[in-house]
Amino acid sequence: MTDIQRKALPLGLCGKDILGAAKTGSGKTLAFLVPMIEMLYRQKWGAMDGLGALVISPTRELAVQIFEVLRKIGREHSFSAGLIIGGKDWKIERELISKMNILVCTPGRLLQHMDQSAGFDCDQLQLLVLDEADRILDMGFKKTVNAIVENLPRQRQTMLFSATQTKSVKDLARLSLKDPEYVAVHEKAEHSTPKNLAQYYMVVPLQQKLDVMFNFIKTHLTAKGIVFLSSCKQVRFVFETFCKLHPGVPLLHLHGKQKQQKRAETYAKFAAQKAAYLFCTDIAARGLDFAAVNWVIQLDCPEDPETYIHRVGRTARYEASGQAMLMLCPSEEAGMVKGLERAKVPIQEVKLKQDAKDVKKEPIQKQMQRLCFNDPEVKYLGQKAFISYMRSVYLQKDKTVFDVNALPAEEFAASLGLPGAPKIKFVEKSKAKNAVRGNQKKTSDDEESDHEVEEEEEEKSKITALDSKKKKSKKEVVPEDDETLEAAAAETKQPKSKIEKMFNRKNQSVLAEHYTRLVDHDDDNKLRANAGDDEEDDFLTIKRADHDLGGDEIPEGTVLPVSKRQQKMSKLEKAKNQGQGNKLLFDEDGRAHEIYELEDEASFHAKGDALSQQKEFLEKEKKVMDHADVIDKGAAKEKLREKKAKRKQREREDMMDDSSDDGEEMVVTLGNPDDSGEEYEQDEDQEDYEMDEDAESGDEDETPKKRGWWQDKADEEEAKKKRKVVEVDEPQTLAEQEALALKLLGL
Known part of the structure; x- marks a missing residue:
């Protein structure tokens, strides 16, 4: 065994929390995989017990390498182990993750399964291992690791391994370590890298x-x-x-x-x-x-x-x-x-x-x-x-x-084969910051004096430039007292916000009428009064016409700007943008009034209580509406009466036309003659409906669509008596059909 394995294995088998730090290539992977498998084997962990051990790696390649080592040393056991990393099919992992006893994973994919996989449960977790722990616990994985730890039980064993181990109290508190054993192989070594x-x-x-x-x-x-x-x-x-x-x-x-x-x-x-x-x-x-x-x-x-x-x-x-x-x-x-x-x-x-x-x-x-x-x-x-x-x-x-x-950007770009160095904004900003810091670090008297001289020269140049701009401006203002000086300073002040910039635009006309009412023009009038009679000022000032514009009076000399876009607008576009005018009513004396004018409060209270006035107003308006309703109903009845008279006149004319014929109308029915009566009744109802509809339509010149539509029941019965009903059998052959046709034609 290596040094880290010799020190970490006994502590891991005893269930201690471990902070392991060892040189790269010293066998740290076996130092946590062997205690993990041994712990699950002693507890007789099975497929129904769920997730027992979790190994988190910062990169996919390292997770694959750990999983391959786990397969080699755990092939004699019956534990189910899974590799959960990004870049693979998440749906397949979701189906199998709930059956795993050991998981080797990356932080991002593990958190995704915790949030989205319904069957994934970590409540029975016994061991948590963080390989390359200093990398996992840094700012890149901070939020992810915090979210993962919240889903894990606090009663567990935790192992942290890395070549450069963290000792941050905050990091250890985040992982809920209890009395961890710090195993550092190279802490007392002369070098932190391998000897060879x-x-x-x-x-x-x-x-x-x-x-x-x-x-x-x-x-x-x-x-x-x-x-x-x-x-x-x-x-x-x-x-x-x-x-x-x-x-x-x-x-x-x-x-x-x-x-x-x-x-x-x-x-x-x-x-x-x-x-x-x-x-x-x-x-x-x-x-x-x-x-x-x-x-x-x-x-x-x-x-x-x-x-x-x-x-x-x-x-x-x-x-x-x-x-x-x-x-x-x-x-x-x-x-x-x-x-x-x-x-x-x-x-x-x-x-x-x-x-x-x-x-x-x-x-x-x-x-x-x-x-x-x-x-x-x-x-x-x-x-x-x-x-x-x-x-x-x-x-x-x-x-x-x-x-x-300090980097030679142009030379570096040329070494890459580029014709020139691309412009980068953050490099320019950093240079500007360093220039400001360099100016602030000057402490010698000579440097300060030079700096003051430069500032004075800059101020002088700004003042001369400002004076030249004032001379070139359309309106030259000569301040004489403190008030005019403040007004001039306010006039030369640059706008700070978007709203101020909007109101200071020269080609604006959308808010011009309302803006002139809101702005206090006293300062402008004072400046004009103090400016004197300047030829250039008289030449450029547009004076107000003598006619009354109505409403609030616009100060004299106010220029209502017209933009270039408005000058190019057609008459139709100008008519659309002008809007609708105000409708006025003229009294007997010829004075104009708005349609709705507000009454003074004193005159309103003089008429009585508000509720009584409201009641009186409603009663008055109701009488007016009732009177108008009676007139409308009378007009409607008269109109209906006229339509009926016209209808009867047309019916009489139709009867006269019918009497000029033979006086009989032949109706041929095939089969049962009683069927014709039903059809007639249905047509009669339809005629009544259409007659009523026509009466309501109000079209006096409308002609009847079909002969016999305007007959009432008496006329219909009279016409029915005149009809001659001939009953014949339904023709079966061509000769019978020809004979029936000749009979109908009267031949």
Whole structure:
């Protein structure tokens, strides 16, 4: 057993909470998997008992690696174990998660199942393990971990393992640890990194890093290395360009923007390679165990010494040997080296020489420019890589190491093959802030005096510019007393809010009429009175007409602005925007009044109580409405009487036309003659309905649609007697039909 296993296993088997800190590659995975399986086996944990142990990992690759180790050491047991990570089918996991005894997962996917999977229950949990605990408990996973812990029982065993263990009281309180045992193997050790690891750093200007990296690969074609960069876009750009340059060794890339299947394939492929280079972000910095890695190259500076320790831990695993190279910009050297010394990291500097064996300086800038010129996609990736690198430096907390203003942006962009450096807003803002801070740090008398002289010159230039603007303005104001001075200052004051800007617009006419009533124009009148008779002022001032505008009086000299858009409007558009006028009523004396005018309060109370006035008003209006109702009903009856008279007149005319005929009407019925009576009755009802409807319609000139519609019952009976009903059998043959037709025609 390793040191961490020798110290952590007995405590874990006793059910103690553990804070385990050990060097990378020292066997921490077995230190928590063995006690976990043993604990469940002793309790005779079964399929019906639910979830018993939970292992949380910060990255998917590390979770896969832990799960593979669990499968190897637990194959003799009957426990059901599951791997829950992002990038896989969530529905399949939801169906099987309730049957698992052991879960290895990432924080995000675990919280998703806690919120959305109905059958997932953690009430019987016995053991919680956090691998790379310092990474899980940092700000990136803070809310997720808090939500997960709320769903877990407090009576449980908890283990935290990492190469750089946290000792924060707040973090331990969040996880509800009870008297944890701190197991630190390298706490008293001389160095915090493996002994077999040779560590070097090299000061390389930012614009030369890609040259050094490419030539390093060219001189180490039989080695297996991992190259760390700070962002996903940098990884993709360097991988794509280096592949087009054909260094002569397999190249791979791994970052968080890839799909899970691609990440798993890259992980397995690199692990199986004997000579290859993997470009990756810090996603591969923690816990991953790649076989026989010779070099770990950090092309970009790590954010802190802890990240450096995890990065270099990908080589020199257990008792193997390895080498690590850190490339620092000149502005990063002092702060990073001091931080590594405090973290017990032994590192030595290597000078960049032209004739060195390991590093050969040969610029590839022209080739990069050719790639960006020929392929727009490569150019686009280069721009994104430039911006992402500058942003990563800008967002780092340790400003003693990371200073975005000290980086040669133009030279760095040229080394990427770009024709120029993309403009970045946050870099300009940081430069402005640093300039302000630099001005504030001047403490000497000479500097202060120089600063005062510069301020006086700036003020003088502002005053002269303001005077020239006043001379060029349309209205020149000459203040004489304090009031006019204040008015002038208010006039030259810049608007602060959107509302003030809106009211100060010159081409505004929507609120002009109402705004002129709200604004106090006394100050303007005073300024005009004190301004004197200026020719330019008289030339530009539009005087008010003599006619009365009504309402509140608009001060004399007020200019009602008209915008350019209004000047170009057609007559139809102007008519639409003018709106409707106010309707007025004129009395006998010819005076105009509004339709509804409010009465004075005194005259209203003089007439009596409000309730009595209301009652009197309602009674008066009711009488008016009743009288109007009687008139309307009389008019309706008279109209109906006229319609009936016209209808009878038309019926008499129809009868006269019928009498001019033979006087008989032949009706032929086929079959039972009684059926005709039913049809007649139905038509009669229809005629009555249509007659009433016509009477209500009010159309006096309407002609009857059908002969006999306007006959009443007496006329109908009389016409019925005149009809001659001939009963015949239904014709069966063509000859019978012809005979019936001739009979009807009277032939």
